[in-house]
Amino acid sequence: MLRRVGPTLSHFLLERKNSTGYSLCSREAKMSRPVQAQRLEGLDKNIWVEFVKLAATYSKVNLGQGFPDFPAPEFLTEAFVGALSGKNHMLHQYTRAFGHPPLVKVLAQFFGKLLGRDLDPMTNVMVTVGAYQALFCCFQAFVDEGDEVIIIEPFFDCYEPMVKMAGGTPVFVSLRPKAPKDGKLMSSADWQLDPAELASKFSERTKAIVLNSPNNPLGKVFSRGELELIAELCVKHDVLCFSDEVYEWLVYDGKEHIRIASLQGMWDRTVMIGSAGKTFSATGWKVGWTVGPDRLMQHVRTVHQNSVYHCATVAQEAVSQGFQRELSLFGKPDSYFVQLPKMLQQKRDQLVQSLDAVGMKPIIPEGTYFLVADISKFKSDVPDDPKSDEPYDYRFAKWMVKNKGLAAIPLSAFYSEAHKNNYNNYLRFCFAKEDATLKAASDILQKWKQEKISS
């Protein structure tokens, strides 16, 4: 029967059509409906597509999109090249779909140590295409039509469209700045949640809360007390927690990054997300991971196997070697996880100084490689335009990159539509940059300040 390929498709389809009496979708129905699926409604805009293009066209100094312009550590790129030069050319072929065995094994060891728990590499860990895809898997696995998801503002912009694409309803709660002591610069620690307000956001429909600590864009590192507050509410309302911890190693001034999954009652309801791109300064490798109880991970795996299925092998091999090195150097001065935050703290301080010197008011971040600065003193350069439908800081950022060659991201990009105008005098700067880049940024700022004084 199979030797000759059976009846032709047309015969088959016509037969079906005739026998059922149904016709394919009518022309009218087709014409009135858009070609794209409804799940994409409202998701087409993306700040990065727009601002990355602007930076590529106009910027002389790019402190916008979050990626280092210094190289990834040598031990990592050597691991990549080494993996390729070995006799084993099977590194160019599919590996295990839920994560290359050497990588999930070392991740299980590493995070097991940090969480004080025995982790099974096969069931408690899954590798993803960047933390971005890990987030996607979580939303698709657990957020159904009508489910509510609490998002703390300001937030990494993808959370909102991902919740919507899953048919969920994002519920926002804002971090609110407390005025700093006179004369002092604000710290990201001064931005806090109001406990009563947070509690009021939990309803019967709440499926999950997204936690991002250290927080992008503010750089806030949630304290134990703040995490305990969130944890209590999660337990009380039986809510899941998607914990985006991609900047877990980038904490300054001796602060501690606390993993919410280690708090009472949280392991069973938390999916922890990490990133090799941020951990090892290799954002272009797109290797991320999820860690959690099998009961939750099984569903994350189901989404993964039905969307991407495998992640690239050789990058996973190299990242696993990177983690082996870090495991053996854990806590020691040579550890990249010790050196990187040390290096970035200096760069943070450098940028803080440059911004403060010209009258932009930076909020000193406790973590990540971003900081947010208040540009109110420079508003005269970009007058208000009541006719514009863009938030003020978008217009300011666009003007700044076109006229000063300095790229940064408007803070309102990290707010929901309803709250975009609440904080529109702020820009986010990335300081994971070579000293020369930061110096060039400082020169632009100084020149700008001089122009304002003399005009």
Added chain:
Amino acid sequence: MFCASRNFCCHGIRTFQLRTDLLSRSIKHSASATMAFRHKNTSRIEGLDSNVWVEFTKVAADPSIVNLGQGLPDISPPSYVKEELAKVAAVDKLNQYTRGFGHPSLVKALSQVYERVCGRKIDPLTDILVTVGAYGSLFSTIQALIEEGDEVIIIEPFYDCYEPMVKMAGAKPVFIPLRCVTIILNTPHNPIGKVFTREELQVIADLCIKHDTLCISDEVYEWLVYKGNKHIKIATLPGMWERTVTIGSAGKTYSVTGWKLGWSIGPENLIKHLQVVHQNTLYTCPTPLQEALAQAFLIDYKRMDDPECYFYSLSRELESKRDRMAQLLKEAGLTPVIPDGGYFMIVDVSTLNVDLSDIDEKQPYDYKFVKWMIRSKKLSAIPLSAFCGPETKKQFEKYIRFCFIKKDSTLDAAEVILKNWNKQTA
């Protein structure tokens, strides 16, 4: 292969009813669980957890087994491809994020190669999306263009992911068009190895145009066609470019399945929606791999008139492996279906008369056969019913699929097993 019996119409409706039963059963179950309710998975992935690969790659992972199961080469990719990747790791910029919809040098190289193949202008920025494997392209296309309640025609047997992906989008993979329809075409075809002829493609095209439907064309094996056959892109037929998303794969083109790079090519008004899915799912694909792939494409683009171009040399190499595999199977008393393209070969194993009735598992015969073959013969393959919808599994449960993109020593080892098949006790 088309399952074209008259009964299929009824099978389709029964299938629809079965799914409703399953759905209502699962809703009742979830309502009764209280504490665990919030931790329940979404309805979109209900029933999509099992997967033939997860099952069979685990079983065949034992290195003492001759693995002709999962479709991955154990031959080496071309050396210049490996070298390009080694070169890029040393370039700092290439370890950071690149353009979300596809690394500029790669989309440019792809547009050049496919402009030549399709005979039309392809804009690298608007008509191409780079994805994580062709798998990622299929996912993006289905999420972008298939609405809940839509029906999607899938020609059986089919690459197994089409069905769960269509279901995850809330659509129905059936053969009776009740609502808006799209068709998923796979040529050269996995697992049968069929290369659709121009006439067959014209029939599909005529229907697509007549009923204004979309076509998702999975052409990952586009270069792997054997003598006497020609791969034709349905998007090049009149009226088809504007309604077709064509999917390709670096893994299959360059024998680097572990690079997980694929692409979707089509008109801007369709690709832009795939780009929206992409920017909301994984945002960008790995940079070093895309750069290396771009360089490899440039090397082969320059020699597309030369028989040494890898696109042609690989298929010549595979044709002799195909013929050898067919010979081995025939000598073991089997009748393989000789593929016109791709690197898989299916064979009816019922003539071997292996009695598996004592194995209690409620799985189709071919699943049990392959597991038994792995255990007792140390040879692996994939059961064909993994590529069938629920109603047609019975028709194909005596077939298994072998992958022959394997080095000579692997095929030698398979030969030994097949030659000794009847000599060994069951």
